[in-house]
Amino acid sequence: MKEIEVKDKQQYLRKNHPFGRKLGLEERKKCIHCDLVFLAGDYKVFKDRNGDEYICCPNAPECEGTVIDWVDVEG
Ligand SMILES: [Zn+2]
Numbered sequence: 364m365k366e367i368e369v370k371d372k373q374q375y376l377r378k379n380h381p382f383g384r385k386l387g388l389e390e391r392k393k394c395i396h397c398d399l400v401f402l403a404g405d406y407k408v409f410k411d412r413n414g415d416e417y418i419c420c421p422n423a424p425e426c427e428g429t430v431i432d433w434v435d436v437e438g
Pocket of ligand 1: 394395396397398399420421422423425426428
């Protein structure tokens with residue numbers, strides 16, 4: 364997997380969120396893989412050999428969590 368740079372993170376998220384959910388860059392999320400609490404806008408994008416792109420945990424590639432593994436944080 365190779366990390367790719369995203370210029371407009373909000374637009375990318377809108378276009379590529381797997382459930383088409385509107386996720387704000389300022390929303391706090393928690394990754395269920397590594398327990399990291401972060402702002403959604405800190406996500407990374409990785410591309411695999413097939414050219415598929417994944418919205419990943421800020422701890423990627425050490426963490427395998429992707430956008431579907433993020434849960435809401437209270438408060
Ligand atoms: Zn993670």
